Amino acid sequence: xxxxxxxxxxxxxxxxxxxxxxxxxxxANTNTESYIWQSFxxxxxxxxxxxxxxxxxxxxLNRFLTSWKNATDPSRGEFTYTFDNLGLPQLVFRKGSxxxxxTGLWNGLRFSGTVVNINAVFKPNIxxxxxxxxxxxxxxxxSIVTRVTLTESGSVQRLLxxxxxxxxxxxxxxxxDLCDVYAQCGANGICKISKRPICECLKGFVPKHQxxxxxxxxxxxxxxxxxxTCQKGEGFLKLEGVKxxxxxxxxxxxxxxxxxxxxxxxxxxxxxxxxxxxxxxGGTGCLMWFGNLMDIREFDEKGEQAIxxxxxxxxxxxxxxxxxxxxxxLIISITCGMLVFGLACCFIIWKNRTRKRGKxxxxxxxxxxxxxxxxxxxTNNFSGTNKIGEGGFGPVYKGExxxxxxxxxxxxxxxxxxGLEEFVNEVIMVSKLQHRNLVxxxxxxxxxxERMLIYEYMPNKSLDYFIFDQNGRASLDWQKxxxxxxxxxxxxxxxxxxxxxxxxxxxxxxxxxxxDHELNPKISDFGIARIFGGDQMEAKTKRVIGTYGYMSxxxxxxxxxxxxxxxxxxxxxMLEILSGKKNRGFSHPDHHHNILGHAWLLWNENKALExxxxxxxxxxxKSQVLGCIQVxxxxxxxxxxxxxxxxxxxxxxxxxxxxxxxxxxPGFFIERSSNDADVSTSVEGCHTENALTITVMEAR
Numbered sequence: 001x002x003x004x005x006x007x008x009x010x011x012x013x014x015x016x017x018x019x020x021x022x023x024x025x026x027x028a029n030t031n032t033e034s035y036i037w038q039s040f041x042x043x044x045x046x047x048x049x050x051x052x053x054x055x056x057x058x059x060x061l062n063r064f065l066t067s068w069k070n071a072t073d074p075s076r077g078e079f080t081y082t083f084d085n086l087g088l089p090q091l092v093f094r095k096g097s098x099x100x101x102x103t104g105l106w107n108g109l110r111f112s113g114t115v116v117n118i119n120a121v122f123k124p125n126i127x128x129x130x131x132x133x134x135x136x137x138x139x140x141x142x143s144i145v146t147r148v149t150l151t152e153s154g155s156v157q158r159l160l161x162x163x164x165x166x167x168x169x170x171x172x173x174x175x176x177d178l179c180d181v182y183a184q185c186g187a188n189g190i191c192k193i194s195k196r197p198i199c200e201c202l203k204g205f206v207p208k209h210q211x212x213x214x215x216x217x218x219x220x221x222x223x224x225x226x227x228x229t230c231q232k233g234e235g236f237l238k239l240e241g242v243k244x245x246x247x248x249x250x251x252x253x254x255x256x257x258x259x260x261x262x263x264x265x266x267x268x269x270x271x272x273x274x275x276x277x278x279x280x281x282g283g284t285g286c287l288m289w290f291g292n293l294m295d296i297r298e299f300d301e302k303g304e305q306a307i308x309x310x311x312x313x314x315x316x317x318x319x320x321x322x323x324x325x326x327x328x329x330l331i332i333s334i335t336c337g338m339l340v341f342g343l344a345c346c347f348i349i350w351k352n353r354t355r356k357r358g359k360x361x362x363x364x365x366x367x368x369x370x371x372x373x374x375x376x377x378x379t380n381n382f383s384g385t386n387k388i389g390e391g392g393f394g395p396v397y398k399g400e401x402x403x404x405x406x407x408x409x410x411x412x413x414x415x416x417x418x419g420l421e422e423f424v425n426e427v428i429m430v431s432k433l434q435h436r437n438l439v440x441x442x443x444x445x446x447x448x449x450e451r452m453l454i455y456e457y458m459p460n461k462s463l464d465y466f467i468f469d470q471n472g473r474a475s476l477d478w479q480k481x482x483x484x485x486x487x488x489x490x491x492x493x494x495x496x497x498x499x500x501x502x503x504x505x506x507x508x509x510x511x512x513x514x515x516d517h518e519l520n521p522k523i524s525d526f527g528i529a530r531i532f533g534g535d536q537m538e539a540k541t542k543r544v545i546g547t548y549g550y551m552s553x554x555x556x557x558x559x560x561x562x563x564x565x566x567x568x569x570x571x572x573x574m575l576e577i578l579s580g581k582k583n584r585g586f587s588h589p590d591h592h593h594n595i596l597g598h599a600w601l602l603w604n605e606n607k608a609l610e611x612x613x614x615x616x617x618x619x620x621x622k623s624q625v626l627g628c629i630q631v632x633x634x635x636x637x638x639x640x641x642x643x644x645x646x647x648x649x650x651x652x653x654x655x656x657x658x659x660x661x662x663x664x665x666p667g668f669f670i671e672r673s674s675n676d677a678d679v680s681t682s683v684e685g686c687h688t689e690n691a692l693t694i695t696v697m698e699a700r
């Protein structure tokens with residue numbers, strides 16, 4: 001290797017690093033920049049943490065992934081995953097020379113064909129300057145082993161290692177859906193994964209071959225309804241939240257403004273679209289496309305990325321757009337009017353801002369308002385002896401009103417991870433809910449910067465105090481545990497189906513199940529719950545908040561949540577209540593699975609009863625226990641569509657002896673170690689958010 005590179009070295013040594021990088025270096029020099037040779041510069045089908053994928057412009061080195069020929073032959077296959085740098089960089093997945101998928105152009109913040117998701121597994125890094133262009137990632141926790149692999153079948157997979165079983169689990173796969181396929185809708189088409197059919201022509205365009213389009217063959221793409229004439233009146237239609245077209249024919253100037261870019265595009269009769277090349281700080285640079293626009297897709301969430309597609313005047317009129325000149329005049333007129341109005345009102349708004357905000361907040365909250373003095377008196381001035389819990393939002397105090405009624409006061413601290421938005425959300429949400437298995441909100445207190453929720457007091461605190469405590473578990477026989485499970489299920493059914501609002505809780509766990517004096521369960525903590533509309537089935541968020549061990553795979557990894565996410569959490573709860581063990585932190589001498597994996601192994605070995613808490617030996621009903629385990633496993637199945645609806649869960653639990661479907665493999669989540677406790681804990685309804693803050697770019 002040294003002779004081949006023609007590099008002299010004194011006392012060279014070869015070393016395999018903990019990262020997996022095999023290096024040749026001088027014995028006395030450990031500087032990573034001084035390696036004589038390293039295997040990370042010559043990747044095969046796998047990218048490991050710390051491995052750069054991309055270009056070194058100084059040396060001309062290009063690092064990219066190449067698939068194996070087949071599963072047993074590691075020689076070069078036909079698939080590659082590499083950085084293209086034709087003006088603006090993008091990652092491109094090819095079969096031979098044919099493009100199969102691309103991430104979209106780098107716009108300064110992200111690749112335009114990716115969505116920003118939240119994940120705690122790894123953190124990515126993109127470097128793009130005159131010397132280098134590369135993508136690299138680092139594991140967020142060294143105990144989590146992850147890799148990216150280009151498979152011989154033609155996909156890019158992010159894998160996580162279960163160290164106990166030695167098996168790799170798939171975190172996500174690219175291409176992910178039909179709209180990820182390169183040029184799925186042909187030239188001048190746009191792919192919309194939420195629509196049926198998924199392909200449409202851009203506005204002002206029609207299918208080039210209508211009959212082919214009608215049978216869902218979109219490869220012919222679209223053509224303009226009316227040709228561009230380069231005459232006065234032509235303008236641009238703004239497309240937001242899209243993957244920018246591929247660089248087939250283009251022009252790039254990184255110092256031109258967007259307004260100058262528009263003007264230059266109008267001057268060139270061949271220019272079909274333009275956009276900022278860098279969307280940071282309001283946008284800079286000019287990228288113009290010529291000819292057909294290839295491989296555009298729309299995303300559900302509108303981001304900063306926008307392109308401007310050229311249209312003839314008649315099409316703009318038809319679409320409700322004025323000519324360019326009229327539009328500018330209209331904008332100027334509106335801006336001037338708003339400026340005058342703003343100056344006239346500025347002083348009044350500034351003077352009354354705080355008062356009006358507080359008033360509006362109070363008016364929005366349709367619940368009884370407690371004055372601050374009453375709460376101070378009831379909690380003995382927030383005495384330490386009255387403090388019964390602490391969470392991410394702040395402390396919880398026990399209080400007693402003058403009437404003798406006991407209350408629980410949830411006080412929002414200044415450093416709370418539950419902000420004003422979550423506070424208002426919880427008040428509005430809980431005030432509209434009335435069910436015996438939901439915690440009752442008595443009112444709230446808003447005084448200056450103080451934000452407090454007043455709940456009915458639960459003398460037996462939360463379920464985790466019983467289930468995960470040796471003495472507490474012994475006090476819960478089988479019938480009591482079964483009734484707790486049924487109560488939680490009925491409360492969740494009310495949230496999903498029977499209440500005026502369809503509500504997704506998103507943080508169902510043992511510490512959010514409160515117990516009254518008769519040990520009846522009450523679902524609490526609606527700070528991150530979401531209301532769904534009548535026809536809404538699923539939503540997606542970039543801010544994944546919840547608790548490891550209870551979050552469903554699709555929510556933890558992709559930020560997607562639905563009623564099926566809550567059902568997954570319920571399944572975890574059921575198995576924890578039955579076994580008396582936490583899902584996270586569960587350990588077993590024969591394997592390193594969590595409680596879901598352990599239950600699945602026992603089920604397949606016809607040893608399901610071994611999952612049961614030994615404390616239940618004297619009180620359990622065999623058919624109920626087996627039914628509870630089976631329903632729990634049905635709830636934690638990997639795919640959301642395989643999980644039962646809440647109405648089915650309640651029905652299955654209530655109809656002992658009726659035949660039940662056979663569960664499929666659970667959605668395992670890689671555990672950090674067998675000794676880990678729950679990441680998020682809380683007491684007396686306290687909510688400590690495990691807010692995942694690592695930004696991850698996934699192709700969507």
